[in-house]
Structure formats: C-alpha cells, structure tokens
Amino acid sequence: MGKKLILPGGSGFLGESLATFLQEKGYELVILTRGASTERNGIRYIHWDGKTLDEWASEIDGSHAIVNFTGKSVNCIYTAKNQAEIFSSRVDSVRALTKAILQCQEPPQAFVQAGSLAIYGDTRDLCDENAPHGDGFSVQVCERWEDTFFETELEMTRKVLLRIGFALGNTGGALEPLVKLVKLNLGGTVGSGNQYISWLHIDDLNEMFLRAIENEQMSGIYNATGPTPATNKEFMQTLRKVMKKGWAPPTPSPFVWLGAYTVMQTDPGLALTGRNCIPRKLLDEGFSFIHTDLEKSLWELLKDGWHPQKKDSPS
Numbered sequence: 001m002g003k004k005l006i007l008p009g010g011s012g013f014l015g016e017s018l019a020t021f022l023q024e025k026g027y028e029l030v031i032l033t034r035g036a037s038t039e040r041n042g043i044r045y046i047h048w049d050g051k052t053l054d055e056w057a058s059e060i061d062g063s064h065a066i067v068n069f070t071g072k073s074v075n076c077i078y079t080a081k082n083q084a085e086i087f088s089s090r091v092d093s094v095r096a097l098t099k100a101i102l103q104c105q106e107p108p109q110a111f112v113q114a115g116s117l118a119i120y121g122d123t124r125d126l127c128d129e130n131a132p133h134g135d136g137f138s139v140q141v142c143e144r145w146e147d148t149f150f151e152t153e154l155e156m157t158r159k160v161l162l163r164i165g166f167a168l169g170n171t172g173g174a175l176e177p178l179v180k181l182v183k184l185n186l187g188g189t190v191g192s193g194n195q196y197i198s199w200l201h202i203d204d205l206n207e208m209f210l211r212a213i214e215n216e217q218m219s220g221i222y223n224a225t226g227p228t229p230a231t232n233k234e235f236m237q238t239l240r241k242v243m244k245k246g247w248a249p250p251t252p253s254p255f256v257w258l259g260a261y262t263v264m265q266t267d268p269g270l271a272l273t274g275r276n277c278i279p280r281k282l283l284d285e286g287f288s289f290i291h292t293d294l295e296k297s298l299w300e301l302l303k304d305g306w307h308p309q310k311k312d313s314p315s
C-alpha cells in the first residue's frame with residue numbers, strides 16, 4: 001500500500017480528479033463524504049457529517065496528508081440559508097479536521113486546504129498573494145475560511161492553502177455552465193466583458209496539490225491559478241472558437257441578473273465579477289505549468305466532448 005491520503009469533500013469535481021491522479025501515482029486514497037461508507041474503484045469512502053469528531057477521525061491518525069475540499073457549492077442563489085451553509089460547511093470542516101489532527105498519535109505531515117481567489121474581490125488590478133482583499137460576501141467567506149485554517153498551531157503538520165482560480169476540466173466545475181451557453185448559441189460576452197477570468201487547467205492544479213503534499217518547503221498561502229488570465233470577452237471568444245460556434249450576442253448586465261436568477265439558478269456575481277491573479281509564489285519557487293495557452297487548453301479538454309461527473313453523494 002502507498003502513502004495514505006485523506007480527501008474530505010473529495011467526491012466533488014476537484015477531489016475526484018485529484019483522487020484519480022494520485023491513485024495512478026500509487027497513493028492510497030480515502031474520501032470523507034456525507035454519503036454512505038463504501039469502496040469504489042479502489043478508493044475508500046468514509047462517512048462523516050463534515051463537522052462532528054467521530055469514527056472517521058481514526059483514518060487521520062497515521063495518514064500522510066489531508067487535502068480538504070469540503071464546502072457547499074457557491075454556484076447557487078445566495079439566500080440567507082445558502083449563505084449560512086456556504087460559511088458553515090467550510091469553517092466547520094476545517095475545525096473538525098484540526099481537532100482530529102490534534103488527537104493523533106501520528107499526525108499527517110501536511111494539511112492542504114482548497115481556498116479561493118475570490119478573496120481578492122472584483123478587481124482588474126494584478127493580484128499576487130500580497131494583494132489587498134476585496135469586499136462583499138464571498139470575500140468574507142474566504143477570510144473566515146483562511147483564518148480558521150491558520151488559527152490553530154499544529155506542531156507536526158505543515159499547512160498549505162491554495163487560493164484556487166477558475167479550474168478548467170471536462171467533468172464539471174465553472175466551465176460547465178459556459179459550455180452549455182455556447183451550445184445554445186448564447187456564449188457571448190458577459191456584462192462588460194472586461195472582468196478577468198483567472199483560469200488554470202485541472203492537470204496543473206493536480207500537480208500543485210501533489211507539490212503541496214510532498215514539498216516540505218511549501219507552506220502558507222499560494223495563488224493556485226495559471227500565469228495567463230483572460231478577460232471574459234477573450235475567454236468567451238476563445239471558447240466559441242474551440243466549440244466551432246460563431247458570433248453570439250453579448251449579454252448586458254441586467255440580463256445576466258435576470259438569467260442568473262431565473263434560468264441558471266445561481267448568483268449573478270459569479271459571472272459579472274472577476275479577478276486578475278497570478279501565481280507569483282509558485283512561479284518564484286520553480287513550478288512549471290503544463291498548460292498556459294487558453295485555446296489549446298480548451299481544445300484539449302473539449303475535443304472528446306463533455307463527461308459530466310457521476311455523483312451519488314447527497315450534495
């Protein structure tokens with residue numbers, strides 16, 4: 001058996017991709033899920049509720065590392081109930097995992113946390129890790145999430161938080177609704193089109209997680225995004241080109257608001273806001289990207305069609 005890794009919330013878009021990637025590298029994978037405990041494709045799924053210390057905690061003892069993906073999807077309408085769950089699912093899972101690590105005889109050597117570039121708010125200024133935080137609900141979520149992650153000192157466990165950008169994959173994530181719009185010939189510029197999409201290919205993100213797990217020099221906060229952000233206008237143009245669709249009408253902001261609430265059932269801010277981020281620390285530390293060209297990345301991901309993730313967990 002290879003080194004054991006624990007992926008809380010690893011049943012989702014990012015976690016499933018990372019689990020497959022790491023399994024091929026010989027690691028033993030355990031996913032913590034609110035679904036039933038089971039085994040599938042050589043991966044053990046262990047039930048937890050994402051907040052209470054319970055039997056699942058024994059899996060942490062003696063494990064090599066934890067990568068926490070837990071969190072209610074932000075792709076929803078921000079009702080008070082949804083906002084509360086977006087907060088609590090992130091903060092409660094980090095607290096429960098921290099408690100589990102503290103009671104280990106043999107604690108994991110690394111605790112890696114999936115965070116978000118949303119902490120920089122809506123800005124066209126270039127953001128590296130030292131850029132100021134923005135404001136609004138998403139920023140507050142990220143700040144509370146990060147503060148909770150770093151608040152407790154863990155003597156034996158290195159902590160790394162990856163502020164993840166717009167991860168491009170062909171099984172789900174943020175690209176999925178955009179692909180749907182383009183298929184319907186509705187993939188024009190969204191809002192002003194000047195908002196940035198800080199994108200990265202999921203293969204590069206998986207390499208970043210592997211590095212965070214294994215590289216003892218890595219510690220603290222990193223922007224986990226590609227080096228070539230694009231404006232929404234550039235991104236949509238490129239996506240239409242790759243999907244062999246011609247011009248599509250732009251969607252002015254009021255229509256984005258209307259369409260987000262009525263058709264897409266999501267918060268319009270996800271499409272209308274953006275940030276222009278670069279992975280300064282990763283570049284300085286010698287990380288080399290496989291994918292830096294947007295058109296090639298989209299083409300490579302979409303050439304064999306869309307492969308939506310099959311999920312049987314309760315989220």
Ligand SMILES: NC(=O)c1ccc[n+]([C@@H]2O[C@H](COP(=O)([O-])OP(=O)(O)OC[C@H]3O[C@@H](n4cnc5c(N)ncnc54)[C@H](OP(=O)(O)O)[C@@H]3O)[C@@H](O)[C@H]2O)c1
Pocket residue numbers: 009010011012013014015032033034035049050069070071072073074085089114115116117163164165166167168173174313314315
């Ligand atoms: N995808 C991106 O491009 C991106 C970008 C920036 C940040 N992130 C962050 O990275 C993390 C993983 O992203 P993802 O795209 O893989 O998300 P995802 O597909 O929604 O997966 C997240 C997992 O969290 C668990 N979960 C959902 N609601 C929960 C709740 N209320 N309480 C406890 N667990 C809950 C679910 O697992 P079970 O149902 O099995 O329990 C779900 O599979 C998220 O925190 C997300 O905000 C993602």
